[in-house]
Amino acid sequence: MAFADHPTLHPVNWLRDLRAHVPRKAVRDWLNVRRYGPDAPRSDECVYVDPNAMMQSAAGRGPRRRRRHSGMIMDGDWDLSLVPLRDDSKYVSIAMHFNDGVRWEDTPLFERLLKEIEAGHVPDDCATREDLLARYAALDRLYEETRARGRLLAKVELPDYFRREHGGIFVHITRDGTPMRAGGGAHRLAIARLLNLPEVPAQIGVVHPLAIRNGALQRLRQSRLSQS
Numbered sequence: 001m002a003f004a005d006h007p008t009l010h011p012v013n014w015l016r017d018l019r020a021h022v023p024r025k026a027v028r029d030w031l032n033v034r035r036y037g038p039d040a041p042r043s044d045e046c047v048y049v050d051p052n053a054m055m056q057s058a059a060g061r062g063p064r065r066r067r068r069h070s071g072m073i074m075d076g077d078w079d080l081s082l083v084p085l086r087d088d089s090k091y092v093s094i095a096m097h098f099n100d101g102v103r104w105e106d107t108p109l110f111e112r113l114l115k116e117i118e119a120g121h122v123p124d125d126c127a128t129r130e131d132l133l134a135r136y137a138a139l140d141r142l143y144e145e146t147r148a149r150g151r152l153l154a155k156v157e158l159p160d161y162f163r164r165e166h167g168g169i170f171v172h173i174t175r176d177g178t179p180m181r182a183g184g185g186a187h188r189l190a191i192a193r194l195l196n197l198p199e200v201p202a203q204i205g206v207v208h209p210l211a212i213r214n215g216a217l218q219r220l221r222q223s224r225l226s227q228s
Contacts, residue, residue, distance in 0.1 A: 008163045020044075020166060021068040028071055036073065039218055041173075041207045043071030046154055046165035047220040048199045049179035051192040054171070055082040056181045065206050067170060067184060074206045079174035085181055094190040097136075098143060104136040143191050151225060152192055154201035168203040175208040177216030182206070199224055 008017050017023065025043035032040035044067075058081040065072060087095075093109030096102040104110045113132055116123045126132045146152055155165045169185030169192075181189075182205040192200045201223075211217045 007161065013162065016162065020163065022163065024068070025071060032071065032073060036209070036212050039212055039215075041071045041073065041204055041212070041217060042164070043204075044164035044166040045071070045204050045221070046156070046168070046201050047171070047173065047179075047204050047217070048223045048225075049169075049171055049202050049220060051169075051189055051197060051200050054085045054179050054181050054189070054193075055174075056085050057081060058083045065172070065182065067166070067203065067205075069206060070166075070170075070204055072206050073209050073212070075209050078206075079172070079178075079180065079208050082174070082178065082180065088186070090186045091190045091193070094139075094187065095194060098191075098194055104133070110136070139187055139191075142188070143195075146191055146197075147195055151197060152188060152200045155203075165201055165203040168201055170205050171202045172205040173207045173211050173217055173220065175210035175214070175216070177211055177220055179220075180205075 007013050008022055029040075029042050032042075057078070065074075089112070090109055093107035096107050097104055110132060113123045113126065114129060117126060117128065117132070124132075124135060126135055155161055155168050167184075169189050170182045171179040172182045174180055179202065184203070189200070207217060
């Protein structure tokens, strides 16, 4: 078993494993399979969703779960009150930049993040104005590369690959397979929507058990682009 194929096993990544809750996720995976069989969700696994079909919970009623809860199976009616994804401040600023040619520095998003930095915070791992400029220069490159390629790369295709789709666009899966925004990957999601991409790789979040039983989760595991 090569460390290159399984970076979570490499000693250099053991601290990162703990920060990403990998041991706990491994136990969750085992319990999921015991209860739901081989089609059970795996923590951090990659699913393929339509970014333009993304929904969000009405009035904040969705499950308040983060990346450490990836692969959790949750019953209930949390997925029954959905509304189309609204354009938040990040999406508006990204659209201003790429569609209207507004400099990053003149967008509301950049201004807000800069104020957070001046207040002593470190938003998006940026501690200085220069960090912000470097981050958004990288986003410019991502946009151009994605537009030329016609798709977003999955984590396994990137040089910093760690575990499955860990760190990707984070989504919960409703009973009928509709993706629900869960936070995380907002910039990549905005780019995908601006470019009208038919699908994006995403890191699985909470899953409704009916999505396992009716095959909705299984369908999301297969990229439609690979079938064309």
